[in-house]
Amino acid sequence: MEIETIERQEVASFSTVEKKYCVKDFVWSKEEWPMINYNNFEQGDDIPVVSLSTVMNREKGEEYEKVCTDMVHACEKWGFFKLIDHGVDSEIIKRMVGRCSELFDLPMDQKMKGARSTSLPLGYCASNPDYGRNLPWAEIIQLLQSPQQVVTFATKVYDDHPNPLSDAIMDYMNALDGLGMVIFEMLAHGLGLPDDFFTKNMDKKDETMIRINRYPPCPLPEKCLGLGSHSDPHTLTILLQDEVGGLQVQKSDNTWVGIRPIPNSFVINIGDTLEAWTNGRLQSVVHRAVVNREKKRLSIAYFFSPRGDAVIECHPKLVGDDRVNTRKYKPFTWGDFRKELLIQKRVQGKAALNRYLISS
Numbered sequence: 001m002e003i004e005t006i007e008r009q010e011v012a013s014f015s016t017v018e019k020k021y022c023v024k025d026f027v028w029s030k031e032e033w034p035m036i037n038y039n040n041f042e043q044g045d046d047i048p049v050v051s052l053s054t055v056m057n058r059e060k061g062e063e064y065e066k067v068c069t070d071m072v073h074a075c076e077k078w079g080f081f082k083l084i085d086h087g088v089d090s091e092i093i094k095r096m097v098g099r100c101s102e103l104f105d106l107p108m109d110q111k112m113k114g115a116r117s118t119s120l121p122l123g124y125c126a127s128n129p130d131y132g133r134n135l136p137w138a139e140i141i142q143l144l145q146s147p148q149q150v151v152t153f154a155t156k157v158y159d160d161h162p163n164p165l166s167d168a169i170m171d172y173m174n175a176l177d178g179l180g181m182v183i184f185e186m187l188a189h190g191l192g193l194p195d196d197f198f199t200k201n202m203d204k205k206d207e208t209m210i211r212i213n214r215y216p217p218c219p220l221p222e223k224c225l226g227l228g229s230h231s232d233p234h235t236l237t238i239l240l241q242d243e244v245g246g247l248q249v250q251k252s253d254n255t256w257v258g259i260r261p262i263p264n265s266f267v268i269n270i271g272d273t274l275e276a277w278t279n280g281r282l283q284s285v286v287h288r289a290v291v292n293r294e295k296k297r298l299s300i301a302y303f304f305s306p307r308g309d310a311v312i313e314c315h316p317k318l319v320g321d322d323r324v325n326t327r328k329y330k331p332f333t334w335g336d337f338r339k340e341l342l343i344q345k346r347v348q349g350k351a352a353l354n355r356y357l358i359s360s
């Protein structure tokens, strides 16, 4: 089929009663067209795989030290690693994936009952109209780690209470919270900081957010993106991706590499806030999601955040070591940083974090 004909097609998976989309609305500017396919993973196979099998429920010995160091090295070099043997109950994951897929398969008018409001980006959204041009080829649900908000959302969509969707989401969030605290402690330990350096700021969960992304098959994947290039602004992301593939990470030479999905694993990546908190030691790396013609894809990103009043200031141990001998970022609170993010329509690259850079 001619490209022009494809571009004129209506996109049923994103169109609502109020707004009809055609493929052309999702075409990105040329510089952003993905040059490697969703299922090209070879270049990304160097991204480290970390296993927790030898550290879960064990005394903290030599093995623990080694895995902490490996984790830190992965985050210094790549900002990303794959986590296997993570101990999260596979039933919880299966239920979460099942319930979320069911939800995305519902008719649009039912999903729109849980639509996000204009003031707060929480709830269901078909693509992301805030982007103006360059619309993401994705349906997105964003919710805070708040049982009340999750129940309200699920009840709006399904009109019933109690509800298997909200139970699945809450169980998943709670399980990932536990895993996240383990990772934060290991990163702090591997950096030579007190183990609770990060976690002591994470006692409140309501700043933590989940984003569930579903990418329908796309008739023009060479000109569209599921999610444009961005870094995650929060501290740490635990990402679950299904077996399809589509997550790509930008290397320091600006080339893109695909992350091969491994069954029963998570992808962990460092967010901007943790980069600042570690004086740039751990890298928040730009990534994106590409789409494909044949298969729908599901990914679930869980973004950890500290309390709003937590001051993001690196530990003195990370200043003046042999790598960095000055402080790179002004201290800021997560609450202030979050406010900045809400004002921006699209987070592009690391513009938000760069505001706090101390110019040298």
Ligand SMILES: O=C(O)CCC(=O)C(=O)O
Pocket (backbone or CB within 6 Å): 211, 213, 227, 232, 239, 241, 246, 247, 248, 287, 288, 289, 299, 301
């Ligand atoms: O779908 C993916 O693999 C990436 C998702 C992502 O980067 C995000 O939600 O921030």
Ligand SMILES: [Fe+2]
Pocket (backbone or CB within 6 Å): 230, 231, 232, 287, 301
């Ligand atoms: Fe992301």
